Amino acid sequence: MTKHDATRRSRPYLFVLLLFATPMWAAFAFGTKPESESQAAELTTVKVPEKFEAHFVAKPVVDQPVARVAAGGGSKVDPIKANGRIFEGWAKPDLALVFTGEQMGFFEPCGCAGLENQKGGFKRRMTMVKGLREQGWPLVLMDAGGLVRRFGPQAQIKLGKSLEGLVEMGYEAISFGDKDLRLDMLSEAVNLDPNPLLSANVGLVDFEAGFTQRFRVVERAGMKIGITSVMGEQETKNVSSVSDLVVLPPEEAIEQVLPELEAAQCDELILMVYGNAEESRELSKKFPQFRWVVAGKGGDEPPNKPAPIVESGARLIEVGHKGMYVVVLGIYKQGDPKYRYQKVPMDHRFEDAPEMERLMEQYQNQLKTLVQAAGSFEPLTGKPQPLPEEGGGYVGSDTCADCHVDACDVFMASPHAHATETLVKLDPPRHFDPECVSCHVTGWNPQGFAPYVTGYESLEKTPHLKMQGCENCHGPAKSHVEAELGEVDATDEELEKYRALLHMKVVENEGNMEGQVLGDVVKNCLECHDLDNSPAFDFQEYWDRDENPVKHEGKY
Known part of the structure; x- marks a missing residue:
């Protein structure tokens, strides 16, 4: 089988796990x-x-x-x-x-x-x-x-x-x-x-x-x-x-x-x-x-x-x-x-x-020096980009786990939960490199190599946004969380609206291989699992594989 044309994305060197x-x-x-x-x-x-x-x-x-x-x-x-x-x-x-x-x-x-x-x-x-x-x-x-x-x-x-x-x-x-x-x-x-x-x-x-x-x-x-x-x-x-x-x-x-x-x-x-x-x-x-x-x-x-x-x-x-x-x-x-x-x-x-x-x-140390001196990635990325969609901001996967227990269990068993850790453990470490960070933390533009407003800043400032977290796929969840917890007044219509913004559905035969349906879920995956980083990525196999599947559904 051949890849769907939409997989032909490109991004310079960053670190994600691949097939051969x-x-x-x-x-x-x-x-x-x-x-x-x-x-x-x-x-x-x-x-x-x-x-x-x-x-x-x-x-x-x-x-x-x-x-x-x-x-x-x-x-x-x-x-x-x-x-x-x-x-x-x-x-x-x-x-x-x-x-x-x-x-x-x-x-x-x-x-x-x-x-x-x-x-x-x-x-x-x-x-x-x-x-x-x-x-x-x-x-x-x-x-x-x-x-x-x-x-x-x-x-x-x-x-x-x-x-x-x-x-x-x-x-x-x-x-x-x-x-x-x-x-x-x-x-x-x-x-x-x-x-x-x-x-x-x-x-x-x-x-x-x-x-x-x-x-x-x-x-x-x-x-x-x-x-x-x-x-x-x-x-x-x-x-x-x-x-x-x-x-x-x-x-x-x-x-x-x-x-x-x-x-x-x-x-x-x-x-x-x-x-x-x-x-x-x-x-x-x-x-x-x-x-x-x-x-x-x-x-x-x-x-x-x-x-x-x-x-x-x-x-x-x-x-x-x-x-x-x-x-x-x-x-x-x-x-x-x-x-x-x-x-x-x-x-x-x-x-x-x-x-x-x-x-x-030396290259990584130059990036690190610029980021640490400024206290942010701005010398390399510019100002944070506007949020990609409604949602109010990023809250981190731990907040999602308070209610979405089963989904969180699936997530924690997947490599996504250790994405930032892999950068830190590399020699030299890569967690000051925007081209790597953008697919290894929560709240960054994966193809723009820059953070969104309220996205990950550093291990010290935003430890709740490490990992390739829930909101990278589902979208920023701050408005949803505040409404569900009663921290803001929200009508039933607003509650449903915020839930709908985060809802994703895998359609029948969705995937990135020839003859499959290139739906919204797999399109999201391809932001990081592109030809440069996952040349053999097969969504259907990855989604429901025997070991560490990604498939999850529902609240509980």
């Missing part, structure tokens, strides 16, 4: 015939050395107790069984080109539990990069842009830390995404050392200011790799009003830098385009000198092989979204294949690199 998904991927190789039989045998029989596998093969999760995860259950998975092996049959390449892009703010995989079922994150990427280097692979790392997708203080902090992390990994070229440039990129650029920012058609202040380069020639392992990048036409329009930028049409910019790249007599020419696959193809047709063209805004997942662009003879590489994959292109100066292609899933076969763990800790 197991996308398929494969290695692809192409090139000329081998020059000798011995060389052919070497390239077809070579397997990943034991030492090499040790870097990338997680300890098998087999013959161990099965751990259920939220959103319907599931088991811990062996990443090799789930996603396959990597670099099978590869000899060590003469050079490996590493491509990423469209990070979209996900420099950690979403999920406070079940991370073995998720892909992505700088910590895993750093481990992969270090492992390849330890095996003697010469690397050239390039990012096609799109580090963030939100705005505001938290996005600015995330942009800075993302750039810092890429520099620490050793990236040679980092392109711009339009949302990257709608933040204060200049203040980040001045602190980069070295500075790998690269764009032929976007200059910070101007092209001669030194904050970016229009192209770069990287010499590695006796080869020259010429790299340039452009933002697509629509993306340049999106930043037309941003100050301190010089922007050119992509074609004009490529025409200006290409002669210099050709004069450098590079072994490989690479064009990164922060645009869609079709625009990237069109630019390749006009500039066939580039052997490799990277579409920064391609499909959600990299294809199993680079697509040929017939008119130019180039190959199109798509990097996917949210940092879930890294594309590695192995170059062999002699023999067959000339090139090998691998999309590498950033799953838990890669251990967390301590360098990136420190970076994540």
Whole structure:
């Protein structure tokens, strides 16, 4: 079955419990015939050395107790069984080109539990990069842009830390995404050392200011790799009003830098385009000198092989979204294949690199410092948002439990009751991070990453609003409680009105899978159980499962 279209919501990294998904991927190789039989045998029989596998093969999760995860259950998975092996049959390449892009703010995989079922994150990427280097692979790392997708203080902090992390990994070229440039990129650029920012058609202040380069020639392992990048036409329009930028049409910019790249007599020419696959193809047709063209805004997942662009003879590489994959292109100066292609899933076969763990800790500490200094989340979220509906305000699940006994018993046995606790117990803790808090407390806008008026403020100020509480689904209950307890004068009509505001009903065959009815209840669930955080969420299974069901009804 496939997900209902309405599940295609998105939100940057926050932590909820997930099921696993197991996308398929494969290695692809192409090139000329081998020059000798011995060389052919070497390239077809070579397997990943034991030492090499040790870097990338997680300890098998087999013959161990099965751990259920939220959103319907599931088991811990062996990443090799789930996603396959990597670099099978590869000899060590003469050079490996590493491509990423469209990070979209996900420099950690979403999920406070079940991370073995998720892909992505700088910590895993750093481990992969270090492992390849330890095996003697010469690397050239390039990012096609799109580090963030939100705005505001938290996005600015995330942009800075993302750039810092890429520099620490050793990236040679980092392109711009339009949302990257709608933040204060200049203040980040001045602190980069070295500075790998690269764009032929976007200059910070101007092209001669030194904050970016229009192209770069990287010499590695006796080869020259010429790299340039452009933002697509629509993306340049999106930043037309941003100050301190010089922007050119992509074609004009490529025409200006290409002669210099050709004069450098590079072994490989690479064009990164922060645009869609079709625009990237069109630019390749006009500039066939580039052997490799990277579409920064391609499909959600990299294809199993680079697509040929017939008119130019180039190959199109798509990097996917949210940092879930890294594309590695192995170059062999002699023999067959000339090139090998691998999309590498950033799953838990890669251990967390301590360098990136420190970076994540610094990021969380910056958020914590801002929140604690102000005594609220306002430095990151702005003023609390108006209540989403009538109800007077949030009172907390303990108040609901005074009357709704059976429903409360169901709730307390569910992971929702421990949602805030999971953030506090993480290392580093995430309960000062609005992108996490918004689905782990009561009274926040889950897709807006900000509190509502009377919503959760902190563990100290509003302990009654911790947990993913009753009112996140049923709505704020202050008016209902006051009326029922006689704290305010209310007519029978008003009593019924307040009750009706909080009432929810699961309709027949309600769910989020194909052929099911997308009702109001499941729509509410999908505010947090979206594709980013619960890619395998199945409402019907979750609602009435054998262990810790969520189904509840009536007052008693």
